[in-house]
Structure formats: C-alpha cells, structure tokens
Amino acid sequence: MNKKKVGTTKKVAAERTYKRPSWVDSAEEELCPDCFKVVGSRSRYQLVCLLGKAKEGMTVTELTAELELQQPTITHHLNVLRSVDAVASIDSGRERIYSLNRDAHCFDECKIPY
Numbered sequence: 001m002n003k004k005k006v007g008t009t010k011k012v013a014a015e016r017t018y019k020r021p022s023w024v025d026s027a028e029e030e031l032c033p034d035c036f037k038v039v040g041s042r043s044r045y046q047l048v049c050l051l052g053k054a055k056e057g058m059t060v061t062e063l064t065a066e067l068e069l070q071q072p073t074i075t076h077h078l079n080v081l082r083s084v085d086a087v088a089s090i091d092s093g094r095e096r097i098y099s100l101n102r103d104a105h106c107f108d109e110c111k112i113p114y
C-alpha cells in the first residue's frame with residue numbers, strides 16, 4: 001500500500017506506529033502508541049465511547065453496569081486511559097466521576113472517533 005502522509009507533523013512520527021484495530025472506525029490506518037493504548041483493547045474503546053456520550057461523566061459503578069466487566073478491570077482500563085490523558089477524573093463526595101478529555105491528542109490530532 002502506498003502511504004501518503006503529506007503535511008502531517010505528528011510529534012510522535014519517529015516512534016513506531018500500530019495498525020488500527022478493526023473496531024475503530026477511523027481514517028487513520030496507523031495509530032501512535034498513545035492512541036493504541038486508548039483503543040488497542042476493545043473494552044477500553046467501549047469505555048471511551050460510553051464516556052463520549054456522557055456529558056456529565058460517569059462513575060465506575062455506572063460504567064461497570066454498562067459493560068460486562070468486573071469493577072477492578074474497569075478501574076484498570078480507566079487508569080490506562082488516564083495515563084495518556086484520554087480521561088480525567090474528579091472526586092465528588094464518595095464518588096469519582098470520569099469524563100472524556102475531548103481535547104486529548106488521540107481524539108483531536110489522531111481523530112479517534114468516540
């Protein structure tokens with residue numbers, strides 16, 4: 001395949017890229033390591049899509065109710081997403097509310113849809 005990447009000056013261009021997983025409907029065929037962290041696991045990408053629809057954010061309890069995963073698994077995925085700034089969290093009373101960081105480079109620069 002003839003790859004044409006004219007004019008893209010991604011700051012991670014020198015790093016290796018990863019093939020876009022089939023469950024991500026993006027125009028990009030290759031993903032940078034950060035983006036691959038975000039969507040490389042299907043469960044993680046499902047979390048991103050859920051949070052993308054939740055304007056007010058969601059708690060781990062709510063996310064666990066939506067996905068057929070254990071709460072520790074959800075928390076692990078959220079921590080990975082936080083490590084690349086894809087999600088932010090705020091503490092509200094006893095709850096922690098997670099929300100999508102829509103300005104994260106994965107969604108903005110690399111155009112991961114959510």
Ligand SMILES: [Zn+2]
Nearest residue numbers: 032035106110
């Ligand atoms: Zn990226």
